[in-house]
Amino acid sequence: MFIDSHCHLDFAELQADADNIFALMRDNKVTHALTISTTLETFPDVLKVAEAHYNLWCSAGVHPDEQRDDHEPSVDELLKLADHPKVVAIGETGLDYFRLHEPLDWQRERFRTHIRAANICNKPLVIHTRNSSADTLKIMREENADRARGVMHCFTETQQVAEAAIEMGFYISLSGIVTFKSAKDLQAVALMIPLNRLLIETDSPYLAPTPHRGKMNQPGYVRHVAEYIATLRGVSVEEIAEATTANFFNLFKTAIPPS
Ligand SMILES: [Zn+2]
Numbered sequence: 001m002f003i004d005s006h007c008h009l010d011f012a013e014l015q016a017d018a019d020n021i022f023a024l025m026r027d028n029k030v031t032h033a034l035t036i037s038t039t040l041e042t043f044p045d046v047l048k049v050a051e052a053h054y055n056l057w058c059s060a061g062v063h064p065d066e067q068r069d070d071h072e073p074s075v076d077e078l079l080k081l082a083d084h085p086k087v088v089a090i091g092e093t094g095l096d097y098f099r100l101h102e103p104l105d106w107q108r109e110r111f112r113t114h115i116r117a118a119n120i121c122n123k124p125l126v127i128h129t130r131n132s133s134a135d136t137l138k139i140m141r142e143e144n145a146d147r148a149r150g151v152m153h154c155f156t157e158t159q160q161v162a163e164a165a166i167e168m169g170f171y172i173s174l175s176g177i178v179t180f181k182s183a184k185d186l187q188a189v190a191l192m193i194p195l196n197r198l199l200i201e202t203d204s205p206y207l208a209p210t211p212h213r214g215k216m217n218q219p220g221y222v223r224h225v226a227e228y229i230a231t232l233r234g235v236s237v238e239e240i241a242e243a244t245t246a247n248f249f250n251l252f253k254t255a256i257p258p259s
């Protein structure tokens, strides 16, 4: 069985095709998924999807690309949202210097707010970092993100960044990007990630893996990410499936698999 550790099932394109998406999850043995919050306004929709399916959980948080000046989430607000058995993580949060440009003090402050909330409710962080790894790691250290721990999602950074995050107790999640022909550097990093810190994800509806590149992505496709990593590392796909599933439940410890 496979688990998609990061998808956006509340997004309209996935909602519109929900029946087929759940059918493909079953066909591909993708047994569980974590659907990720990106704004305060859409959090109720995210939670609704998680509540409607025994095999889904969700996170609570505001994405670093959501630029706004009307309402920043507070620690208390995040704690309130996270106080629900279906909410097993805080995020996605982090820094993104690729899409947005300075001044980004609000983005760094928002990231700190999420880490503080995660440390209080003891739920792991889902961290997004793009063109910003030095500041991301710096804030993680300053705010003691090693207490809550979490996952570096859709990882595309260097071996050194992976090692620094792993040292803080974090997991590294690989998306369909690792299957792209052009992703040679990332494939080299993927070989080095300790098996007990590896997660897999789709980040759907974005970034469909080979052989579906260019199409709408969906949780069922996480199987291709696992198959690619297995071939890359010269191990069986069962070994990758078993390890990443065990890692998921080790990290998201309030996500109890149904017996
Ligand atoms: Zn992200």
Ligand SMILES: [Zn+2]
Pocket (backbone or CB within 6 Å): 006, 007, 008, 036, 092, 203
């Ligand atoms: Zn995402």
